[in-house]
Amino acid sequence: MRKLLSAALFRTTRHPVFLAILLVLPAVLGIATGNTLRYGVDDLFLLPMLFAFGAFVALSWGREHGDGTLRNKVIAGYSRGQVFFAELLLNTALCTLMMLIFAVFTTVFGFSVLGKVPATVLLRVGLCLLLSAVGMGALLSAVCCLISNRALSAIVGVLLVLCLMYGATSLQHVLEQEPTFTMEYFDENGEFTHAEELENHLYVHEPLRTALDVANRANPFGQLNQCMAALSEYVYDWGDGYEPHYDVTAEKAELTARLNTLPLISLFSTAAICAAGWALFRRRNLK
Amino acid sequence: MDYVLTTEGLCKQYGKSRALNGLSMHVPRGAIYGLVGKNGSGKTTLIRLVCGLQSPTAGSFTLYGVGNGDRALTGARRRMGAVVETPAIYMDMSAEDNLKEQYRILGLPSFDSIPELLQLVGLENTGKKKARHFSLGMKQRLGIAIALAGDPDFLVLDEPVNGLDPQGVIEIRELILKLNREHQITVLISSHILDELSRLATHYGFVDAGRMVKELSAEELEAACRKCTRVEVSDTGALSRVLDAMGLEYKIQGARIADVFAKPNVSTLVTALSAEGCELISVAEHNESLESYFVGLVGGERRA
Numbered sequence: 001m002r003k004l005l006s007a008a009l010f011r012t013t014r015h016p017v018f019l020a021i022l023l024v025l026p027a028v029l030g031i032a033t034g035n036t037l038r039y040g041v042d043d044l045f046l047l048p049m050l051f052a053f054g055a056f057v058a059l060s061w062g063r064e065h066g067d068g069t070l071r072n073k074v075i076a077g078y079s080r081g082q083v084f085f086a087e088l089l090l091n092t093a094l095c096t097l098m099m100l101i102f103a104v105f106t107t108v109f110g111f112s113v114l115g116k117v118p119a120t121v122l123l124r125v126g127l128c129l130l131l132s133a134v135g136m137g138a139l140l141s142a143v144c145c146l147i148s149n150r151a152l153s154a155i156v157g158v159l160l161v162l163c164l165m166y167g168a169t170s171l172q173h174v175l176e177q178e179p180t181f182t183m184e185y186f187d188e189n190g191e192f193t194h195a196e197e198l199e200n201h202l203y204v205h206e207p208l209r210t211a212l213d214v215a216n217r218a219n220p221f222g223q224l225n226q227c228m229a230a231l232s233e234y235v236y237d238w239g240d241g242y243e244p245h246y247d248v249t250a251e252k253a254e255l256t257a258r259l260n261t262l263p264l265i266s267l268f269s270t271a272a273i274c275a276a277g278w279a280l281f282r283r284r285n286l287k
Numbered sequence: 288m289d290y291v292l293t294t295e296g297l298c299k300q301y302g303k304s305r306a307l308n309g310l311s312m313h314v315p316r317g318a319i320y321g322l323v324g325k326n327g328s329g330k331t332t333l334i335r336l337v338c339g340l341q342s343p344t345a346g347s348f349t350l351y352g353v354g355n356g357d358r359a360l361t362g363a364r365r366r367m368g369a370v371v372e373t374p375a376i377y378m379d380m381s382a383e384d385n386l387k388e389q390y391r392i393l394g395l396p397s398f399d400s401i402p403e404l405l406q407l408v409g410l411e412n413t414g415k416k417k418a419r420h421f422s423l424g425m426k427q428r429l430g431i432a433i434a435l436a437g438d439p440d441f442l443v444l445d446e447p448v449n450g451l452d453p454q455g456v457i458e459i460r461e462l463i464l465k466l467n468r469e470h471q472i473t474v475l476i477s478s479h480i481l482d483e484l485s486r487l488a489t490h491y492g493f494v495d496a497g498r499m500v501k502e503l504s505a506e507e508l509e510a511a512c513r514k515c516t517r518v519e520v521s522d523t524g525a526l527s528r529v530l531d532a533m534g535l536e537y538k539i540q541g542a543r544i545a546d547v548f549a550k551p552n553v554s555t556l557v558t559a560l561s562a563e564g565c566e567l568i569s570v571a572e573h574n575e576s577l578e579s580y581f582v583g584l585v586g587g588e589r590r591a
Contacts, residue, residue, distance in 0.1 A: 007391035011377070014384075068375035072433060074339045076392055077365035285301075286340040287372070 004078060004086035012060075012090065025052055026098040030105025037110035037235050046224055049098055050136065050161045057091045057140035058157030062150030070286055080282040084145060088274065092137030099133035110235075117234040124259040125227045131266040132223035136164070138270045139220060142277025146284060161221075168222035171212055177202045218269035223262055230255035289316045290349075291441045291473045292337060297346035298497075299332050306332040308497035309346065314475055314490070319467050321488030322477040323581055329497040330477040331372060334445045337475075338369050350441075365393075369443035374430020378419035382410045382429050385418060389436040408432040408462060424455030431462065442466060444476045448483055456483060463487055485577040495585040512580050515546040517573035518556075525565035529556065546573060 013019060026049050033045045064070045064087065073083045103126055107114055114122065140157055147153040181200050185193045204212060216222035233252045292314040299307040307329045314320045324330045335341045337348060339360070348355050353363040376385050386401045405411045408428040413421070418429060427447060434442060444463070448456045464487065466472045478484045484491075491508055493500040503511065520526045523539050530537045533555070536548040557567050 003392055003394040007388055010388065010391060014380070063377075067377055068371070068373055069377060071338065071340060071369070071371055071375045072389060073392055075364055075367065075369045075434075076389075076437070077361040077363075078392075079361055283342075286335070 001078075001082045001086050004073065004082060005089060008086060008090045012094070022052055022056060022094065022098060023101060025049060026102035027105045030102040031109045033102070033106045034109025034111075034114075037106070037113040046102070046228075047161075047165065049102060050165070050221070051158055052098065053095045053133075053136055054140055054157035054161040055154060056094060057137060058144045058147075058153040058155075059150070060091060061087065061141065061144040061147070062153035065148040065153070065287075066150040068287065074286065081278055084278050084281045085274075087145065088138060088141040088277070091141045092134050095133045095137030095140075096130055099129055103129055113235045117231065121230065121234060121256055121259070124256070124263075125231050128223055128227045128259055128262045128266065131263050131270070132220040132227070135220035135223065135266050135270045135273065136161075138273045138277070139164075142273050142280070145277060145281045148287060164219055164221040168216060168219045168225050171216040171219070171222060172225055174202070174204055175209070175213055175216060177204070179203045214265065217258075217262060217265045220266075223266055226255070226258055226262060230259055288313075290314060291316050292348065292350055292475065294333070294337075294348040295346055297333065297336060297348060298344045299329075299336060299341065300344045306497055307336070307343070307346075310494065310497060310499050312492050312499050312502060314473065316473055317467075317471060318490045319463065319474045319476060319488050320490045320492060321484040322475060322492050322494060323481060323484060323577075324477070324479065324494035325585070326479060328494045330479075330494055331445055332497075333494070334369065334371055334443055334475070334477060338367075338371060338443065339364060340371065365437065366439055367441040367443060368431075368434030368437065368439040369445075370427070370430040370434050370447060371443070371445045374426045374433070376418045376426060376429050376433060379417055381415050381417060382413045382421075382425075382432070385429060386432060386436055389433045393437045395437065404432050404435060407435070407465075409458065422455070424451050424458060427451065427455070427459060428462065431459075435466070440471065441473045442475070444474065446478055447476060448478065448480060460487060481576075481578045481581055491577075493581060493584050500584050508577065508580065512576070513548060513583075515548045515573050516550060517569075517571050518545050518547055518551075519543050519568040519570075520545070520560060521566040521568065522563070525560060525563035529559040529563060529565075532559070543568070 029045050029049055036045075070083060074080070107122075140160060143160055144153045144157055147156055177200055179200055180197050180203075183196045183198050185196070187193050217226065230252075233255055290313050292312070294310055294312050297307050297310045298305065310329060310333060312322075312333075322330050322333070332341070336343050336355075337350065343355065350360060350363045351366060353359045377388060380388065382405060383401060386404060387398055390398055390401070402411065405413075408431055410425060410428055410432065413425070418426060421429065431442075431444070431447070434444075447459050447463070451459065460483065463474055463476065467474055474487075476484065476487065488505060490502070490504050492502045517540075518526065520543060523541075523543060523545055526545055527537075527539065530545075530547060530551075533551065535551060537545050538548075539545045553567075553570055556570075560567050
């Protein structure tokens with residue numbers, strides 16, 4: 001497999017402009033994120049980078065299928081598993097490298113804010129970010145390896161990123177619902193009369209709640225969201241005279257605690273994605 | 288006989304459609320084995336199975352004696368090279384870079400033999416030109432060069448002359464003959480262009496509807512091909528009437544030519560034709576072509 005990786009690396013480095021875009025993009029996004037950290041962390045900055053992940057992985061597999069060069073590897077005596085994992089490793093390595101560049105630039109340019117965040121939290125967020133990039137690369141690779149049309153592969157790659165984003169955002173929204181909400185009543189003069197605690201029909205009960213939570217945390221974009229949410233609690237500047245309407249300390253503790261299990265879930269979901277991708281790829285009829 | 292490739296009862300099903308239906312074949316070492324069949328007869332599917340691109344639904348094959356269920360098969364595949372349908376090349380790379388890429392994949396320690404390989408396939412002067420700017424023939428030859436990287440002793444070529452101009456066809460034919468004769472490479476070549484195949488093959492396998500209809504050597508084919516008498520006359524209408532009256536089997540091949548599947552008495556024929564006002568121009572012994580033999584075996588159009 002080392003030989004396959006060496007060949008794949010050679011191919012990738014043959015397009016210096018494309019590669020430069022892939023490596024400069026996360027740096028630019030990192031600088032933008034670092035400069036705006038004091039207002040919280042916006043995951044929208046990550047979106048262009050995730051699209052770049054999708055485009056790179058899709059085009060990488062699309063070219064192998066389109067030019068028929070996958071055949072050369074199989075005929076040369078490599079197993080389907082070796083071909084699949086070599087390509088997957090290259091894709092995930094590049095996605096992880098992009099995320100690393102993003103994290104480094106964000107840290108450098110946002111150091112005045114990030115310097116206040118405990119180092120243990122920063123390290124956990126960093127680890128989770130990298131693992132989510134690995135998961136994203138693996139998922140894109142596992143899906144795109146099954147599509148033999150280059151254009152379709154690129155479309156699916158980008159759509160998959162969008163689906164992950166909308167999926168994570170929707171799940172996050174559902175999971176953030178409180179079991180009840182307070183309805184306040186006022187008289188004809190606009191005077192408060194009483195308040196009533198009502199059941200929130202949007203609240204999801206167990207066991208579905210746990211299932212959705214696991215799904216959200218298994219989704220690489222969901223992992224990014226949680227990293228950003230945890231970091232936001234530490235870096236957001238409320239400004240003079242403003243107080244948050246919730247217990248910031250408790251929220252910080254809860255979000256940070258979730259980062260403890262996130263790497264495990266991320267690793268497990270990535271392993272499952274790789275296994276599923278390999279199982280499908282080895283059965284796939286190659287042209 | 289020593290076989291490079293054998294298949295036994297090979298089947299491949301795509302949904303409800305059966306591309307291969309119990310195909311058995313035997314490719315002897317050192318042969319140029321011509322796989323003949325109509326479009327959709329299962330030639331490419333067979334090659335894909337042998338190359339490991341797809342798995343058989345049923346049946347088995349051996350490559351250098353290693354069965355398809357054996358883990359050693361991937362090792363055996365290192366001894367073969369293949370061009371399946373279209374050449375598998377990186378279009379954004381030059382011929383040399385494509386070969387370097389394949390050398391890396393194969394783990395070959397040095398690129399020293401690349402110029403020699405490029406010369407063998409006639410691409411030594413392509414320089415930095417990218418493969419996407421190559422002609423079809425050049426792409427095909429580059430595909431063959433990639434298949435030859437790693438010095439295989441079994442080459443599988445699927446429709447290698449499809450879409451090539453006459454010059455390209457000649458170049459590929461000469462290359463295949465050179466590889467077989469000078470480098471002792473066994474070649475499995477599938478084609479439906481029978482005239483071209485008859486100039487190359489030492490062995491034939493006739494495939495139809497996913498089955499092997501007949502396997503035979505070029506010598507056996509020559510013997511099996513029906514001999515006939517080719518008659519050139521001024522009026523084939525008159526010839527038809529005469530041959531019908533004589534009760535001989537024949538086939539009109541053109542406005543002035545007919546093949547008679549018998550040895551007619553020339554004096555009798557001349558007399559009878561004269562009576563019809565027809566002139567006999569020439570009479571020659573003629574062997575039935577591969578095309579006619581194929582059509583006789585499986586039926587079909589001019590191009591199998």
